[in-house]
Amino acid sequence: MYRHLVKPRKDWRRIVEEQGLTYAVDRAENGSERPYWHEAAVYELSEEEIEYLEGLTEELHDMSVEAARRMVEDPGIMARLGFPPEATELMRASLLDPDTPTLYGRFDLAYDGTGPAKLLEYNADTPTGLVEASVTQWYWLEDTLPDYDQWNMLHERLVQAWTLYAPRVPDEVIHFAVGANEPNEDWATVAYLRDAAREAGLVDLGITMEEIGWHYTRRSFVDVRGREISTCFKMYPWEWMLKESFGEYILDGSSSTTWIEPSYKALLGSKALLPVMWEMFPDHESLLPAFFDEPYGLERYVAKPMYGWEGAGIRIHEADGALLAARPERHAAGQECVYQQFVELPRFSGGGYAVLGTWMVGEHAAGLGIRESDHLVTDTDAQFVPHFLNAPRSTPDQVAAWLADGEAGCEEQSAKGGFQP
Amino acid sequence: MDNRPKARRRSASVTVGVTVVLVTTLSGCSASAEEEEYEYGAICADQQTQQRVDDDDDCDESPSYGWYYIPVGATAPAIGETASGGVFSPTPDDESVCYGGVPREGGEVTQGGFGACSGSFGG
Numbered sequence: 001m002y003r004h005l006v007k008p009r010k011d012w013r014r015i016v017e018e019q020g021l022t023y024a025v026d027r028a029e030n031g032s033e034r035p036y037w038h039e040a041a042v043y044e045l046s047e048e049e050i051e052y053l054e055g056l057t058e059e060l061h062d063m064s065v066e067a068a069r070r071m072v073e074d075p076g077i078m079a080r081l082g083f084p085p086e087a088t089e090l091m092r093a094s095l096l097d098p099d100t101p102t103l104y105g106r107f108d109l110a111y112d113g114t115g116p117a118k119l120l121e122y123n124a125d126t127p128t129g130l131v132e133a134s135v136t137q138w139y140w141l142e143d144t145l146p147d148y149d150q151w152n153m154l155h156e157r158l159v160q161a162w163t164l165y166a167p168r169v170p171d172e173v174i175h176f177a178v179g180a181n182e183p184n185e186d187w188a189t190v191a192y193l194r195d196a197a198r199e200a201g202l203v204d205l206g207i208t209m210e211e212i213g214w215h216y217t218r219r220s221f222v223d224v225r226g227r228e229i230s231t232c233f234k235m236y237p238w239e240w241m242l243k244e245s246f247g248e249y250i251l252d253g254s255s256s257t258t259w260i261e262p263s264y265k266a267l268l269g270s271k272a273l274l275p276v277m278w279e280m281f282p283d284h285e286s287l288l289p290a291f292f293d294e295p296y297g298l299e300r301y302v303a304k305p306m307y308g309w310e311g312a313g314i315r316i317h318e319a320d321g322a323l324l325a326a327r328p329e330r331h332a333a334g335q336e337c338v339y340q341q342f343v344e345l346p347r348f349s350g351g352g353y354a355v356l357g358t359w360m361v362g363e364h365a366a367g368l369g370i371r372e373s374d375h376l377v378t379d380t381d382a383q384f385v386p387h388f389l390n391a392p393r394s395t396p397d398q399v400a401a402w403l404a405d406g407e408a409g410c411e412e413q414s415a416k417g418g419f420q421p
Numbered sequence: 422m423d424n425r426p427k428a429r430r431r432s433a434s435v436t437v438g439v440t441v442v443l444v445t446t447l448s449g450c451s452a453s454a455e456e457e458e459y460e461y462g463a464i465c466a467d468q469q470t471q472q473r474v475d476d477d478d479d480c481d482e483s484p485s486y487g488w489y490y491i492p493v494g495a496t497a498p499a500i501g502e503t504a505s506g507g508v509f510s511p512t513p514d515d516e517s518v519c520y521g522g523v524p525r526e527g528g529e530v531t532q533g534g535f536g537a538c539s540g541s542f543g544g
Contacts, residue, residue: 181536240537243538
């Protein structure tokens with residue numbers, strides 16, 4: 001794995017914005033125009049490295065789901081997560097039902113090409129960073145390194161996932177919901193997922209979470225036109241939904257809406273996953289020691305709020321408790337923390353601290369996005385740096401074969417009623 | 422024996438041109454959605470009897486029919502039933518009215534049960 005300095009494309013900002021990366025430069029917290037998309041550098045990975053990461057991503061996903069099964073059976077852990085008591089049954093049912101649809105998730109890994117990658121967290125419920133990983137960096141590769149490859153089957157896998165799920169969607173209509181006040185990045189991610197759904201033949205209808213209505217006589221969620229919401233992709237965390245007043249209709253079983261991602265993703269997306277996985281797989285080379293309640297003698301550790309994201313509320317401590325680094329708490333204020341052994345993120349020459357985001361789509365590892373940060377904690381100031389795979393471009397036949405392989409696997413799943421391409 | 426390479430990379434077969442238009446549209450949506458909160462659902466009703474009629478029955482043209490504005494959260498009648506709890510006039514601001522959004526079978530729809538946590542912090 002290497003980092004190279006390269007010359008950005010002339011007019012790169014216009015290009016990436018026109019390709020849908022509407023947040024290419026608007027991520028800085030202090031209002032300054034710090035580019036989020038950073039194509040003055042590029043990461044190079046080898047085939048062996050990508051094959052390793054691909055295998056690891058799928059393995060970590062399987063381990064995470066196994067951990068979630070443990071979590072729903074442990075009242076102590078469910079209590080820590082702060083969900084209403086009925087949530088346990090809701091999540092257990094969604095976890096055990098082979099028909100439960102799930103679309104995607106993103107692991108954050110520390111990896112420098114040598115030694116095992118280390119799992120930092122799993123963004124399993126409302127992951128973003130998809131447009132740049134799937135679309136922007138692909139077109140960048142086409143423009144700058146057309147003979148090389150990239151670990152990027154995201155678009156194909158997303159369309160495939162929707163295609164396989166389509167026959168089970170009533171009237172082939174899916175609502176796509178976003179919190180009205182949530183950032184541009186959420187809207188762009190959902191717009192892209194709607195594109196993929198439409199390419200798969202589904203009808204996509206947009207709605208804000210705030211516009212979702214509850215119809216008392218029909219006992220169903222409805223959109224602003226009174227149409228029943230039978231299937232809804234929501235870019236909105238489950239821990240919020242279940243706390244809000246309409247969460248009651250989900251928890252008491254009144255609503256029959258199918259939500260994507262499903263409710264058990266709240267378990268995978270919470271930091272409680274980390275100590276549970278460590279307890280279950282303590283010898284796994286890609287897991288960092290992690291604990292509830294206290295750091296239990298970890299030499300240098302990171303305190304992570306249960307439902308933090310984009311670095312909010314993360315603190316890095318020395319063994320004696322001294323604070324090394326901290327990020328503002330924002331939405332994570334007041335949340336219980338888990339404690340994970342600190343691992344230094346790799347820094348390649350001239351670059352920031354790098355985090356690898358490896359994507360799952362359905363049951364497949366599907367691609368990679370790399371973010372760099374000036375801080376030890378990757379946050380909203382991070383920059384996305386494209387990557388290429390040092391290997392000749394895959395042929396269309398190869399790609400078709402890989403995809404068909406996934407579909408065959410899915411047909412077997414479908415026989416059991418599964419939606420996991 | 423399976424000779425496939427393991428890594429799943431991809432070819433240039435992808436077309437995502439539609440993304441551009443959609444993102445632009447949606448971002449526009451995002452801005453207006455923040456400002457737009459429906460306060461009324463409009464149904465078409467007979468101005469004499471207050472009986473609800475089909476929204477498609479020339480509500481804007483017919484001398485005897487008019488839009489009847491029911492506050493979000495109040496109960497709406499089904500077609501053929503008598504409307505109450507709302508007004509024919511004054512006409513609320515267009516932005517605050519959802520025309521044609523009330524189910525034909527009536528009933529009560531409330532909104533805003535999701536979204537309370539969103540934006541509850543400064544980030």
